[in-house]
Amino acid sequence: MAESGHTPQVVEELTISLGDRIANGEIPLGGWIRQAKVAAEHNVSRTPVSLALNRLEAIGVLERVPNRGFRVRVPSYREIMEVVEVRELLEGRAVALAAERITEAQLRRLRDSVAELRELVRMIRDGGDPEAAAAQWQRSYGSFHRTIFEAAGNSQLQGISDALYRKVPRGITWRALQNDPRMLTRIADECEHIAAAIDNRDAISAQELTVAHIEAVRDFTLAHLPSPD
Amino acid sequence: MAESGHTPQVVEELTISLGDRIANGEIPLGGWIRQAKVAAEHNVSRTPVSLALNRLEAIGVLERVPNRGFRVRVPSYREIMEVVEVRELLEGRAVALAAERITEAQLRRLRDSVAELRELVRMIRDGGDPEAAAAQWQRSYGSFHRTIFEAAGNSQLQGISDALYRKVPRGITWRALQNDPRMLTRIADECEHIAAAIDNRDAISAQELTVAHIEAVRDFTLAHLPSPD
């Protein structure tokens, strides 16, 4: 019943909650977000919701139409190209730095992520729950990349990469990947090769493999895009 | 007297206004921002001010302390290093792309920016108005970089670069540069060389010169930082 008092600091929670729901596709691309609805779901007033939505617009996740509200931005074909181009640059550098600085614990997490991707291939082949598969994809592939940026030791690189993933969510790739165990297997293979290059402290190979990997995933994703506007 | 009605869409205006005042140092690094004060200055209520401040925090310009408000983030030594490292990567790529794609009009603007930097050197030598010099610096050096990103034709590159410049404003460099016409002359020289390489469509040289330039400015800036925490 929302004690009339305060202190909860609810804006951050709303921002994260909405951001997650957008990232995993629960709120679809292009979907409108109604302040009153979100407010009711979280038992708060519209004020903190409005604050959270403004934050999400500021980082490029939402689009605001004056007097109409906010909706989830739909990245254009061109925007996806550009974002991936930048990610290639950033991850290429990150993986090279990671090859020089990675710790044993981080290497284990990298290998665990690859193992989880293999597990995911089995899940798909066995016709497992699509919901669970999507969640597993987000976790595993996300963890793989996050670990690399963490190992690179440049938090700006990490932050920018996160921002780009919010703009062009991994869910877009997943929709293309969902019914294609072959491509998923290839992704797992390439991740394993990248991890191996990092393990060998071979910065050059790691960078080349990463750039090639990102381009391959990009081309695959773009080829399976709903409407090639 | 602020018609009791609506439609003004004042949040965006506030965000830009505050962002500018922070970028040009009118609101100092570490300075607190009082919602009631800003609201009074703009003849609006605290609500849109709060929205604007949340936006600025979301993009890393402000820092929020719960129940205490927002203050301008003071980038740490390490953060400056990291931001510059990423800028080096982005601008290196941008300048290489620009060398392949730049238009004649953009080249003219690039050369104009260099000429304005030379003009600025004279202003400093002649003991001109520091305010005007600072503004000129922002315009000229900012225009130089913006033109390069524009010529590169990747708006994500541009957007990320802008975000990084809001995090570590050019004003920090200017404070170090203000009393050093020699370094400023060197900057103008290097910008001229970069522009010449672009003009020659020499992507490799342009990139190398840019990386070297950014590192030189970084080292100079860091060496003149107020408190080397």
Added chain:
DNA sequence: CTGAAGTTGATTGCATGCAATTTATCGAGA
């Protein structure tokens, strides 16, 4: 049946109000 004009309902954009929290002020005791 089509299209312009008026009406209703949903929704945003901002103002205002109030409790919670923090900071500043001030006085008493060591």
Added chain:
DNA sequence: TCTCGATAAATTGCATGCAATCAACTTCAG
């Protein structure tokens, strides 16, 4: 004088209220 504690002032965080706006629907002329 310095410190501790209580009280007052400043400030945030959120709730609520209402006018402005837009979409959808209705109505009516042609």
